[in-house]
Amino acid sequence: MSVALLGTGLLGTAIGQRLLEQGQSLHAWNRHADRLQALTALGASACADPATAVRASDWVITVLSDGPATRSVLERSGLIAADAADAAGGTDTGNGRRRVVLQMGTIAPGESRELARAVTGTGNAYLELPVLGSRPEALTGTLQVMAAGPEPLFQEALPLLRLLGTEPQLLGPVGAALETKLALNQLIASLTHAFSLSLHLVRGSGVEVERFMGLLRASALYAPTFDKKLQRMLENDYSQPNFPTAHLRKDLELFLAAARARGLDTGGLEGLARLLAAAAGGELDDLDYSALHRLTAPGEAGDG
Ligand SMILES: NC(=O)c1ccc[n+]([C@@H]2O[C@H](COP(=O)([O-])OP(=O)(O)OC[C@H]3O[C@@H](n4cnc5c(N)ncnc54)[C@H](OP(=O)(O)O)[C@@H]3O)[C@@H](O)[C@H]2O)c1
Secondary structure, eight states: OEEEEEOOSHHHHHHHHHHHHTTOEEEEEOSSGGGGHHHHTTTOEEOSSHHHHHHTOSEEEEOOSSHHHHHHHHHHHTSSOSSTTOTTOOOOOSTTOOOEEEEOSOOOHHHHHHHHHHHHHTTOEEEEOOEESOHHHHHHTOBEEEEBSOHHHHHHHHHHHTTTBSSOEEOSSTTHHHHHHHHHHHHHHHHHHHHHHHHHHHHHHTOOHHHHHHHHHTSTTOOHHHHHHHHHHHHTOOOSOSSBHHHHHHHHHHHHHHHHHTTOOOHHHHHHHHHHHHTTTSGGGGSBGGGHHHHTOGGGTTOO
């Protein structure tokens, strides 16, 4: 299979690496070309612009930060018309061949529905494909792959999706997979926040953390993510992130918007969104998201 990979950030690079290791031919593009090096060293061809990558491929994977970035890159690739009024447009992607866009970034469900309309409007195909898991899972082909779109397209994409995740699932029409993804990422934010507050309180009380953890692990309240993040929180070390704080904030805001649109009362969660918003643009943005442990105890800077 010939695959265009648009976006080689943390997750995109790991997905590209996996596809190369599985013998796929990869044409990669990234806004900052220096982030292509890890993949070209493994055999990917580096493309100077997204349209070049798309022309060489049948499948187009996008792993970009957010909805607007994804839209602008798909416009530059010729897969959607730059002007919405020019729906029959789109630049020539080459040979009149239909491309399938596999959109893997976490974006708003409404943005995804608009992208689907625009991509199909130029005679191409669109599958929404957010994933749960991070770089380690991408590298080992064990991502949880959630799909949304037409069933025949999902079946067509399955051989490729099975290289990335063990049991890709079709969840419904476009929008459904992203709402599911946001539902899961809300839990990442909420569980990390809840654990952080409790950990700070326990440490302040002087009770040994291991005794607290023993009680927690033996209870129905335990979630594996607590132990996964415990060491980072104790050592106040959030370096080498697989999923940075800036993306957690983005996903929480996307969740809140989606939940409000469904008439849910999001009041209980808005405090966490405010906490993360106040840190925007600061040093936490590029650190592992568990750095929100610093936000829950502002008086304890440097003291995990
Ligand atoms: N990391 C994870 O564990 C994980 C897991 C599941 C889902 N996701 C989702 O996957 C997406 C990518 O995440 P990531 O962790 O790979 O993020 P990242 O390392 O920050 O990479 C972001 C990518 O988007 C590109 N980009 C951002 N703004 C752009 C613009 N205006 N025009 C063109 N390109 C632009 C970046 O290009 P430059 O390199 O040039 O800045 C880079 O390729 C996000 O939606 C994230 O929520 C991530």
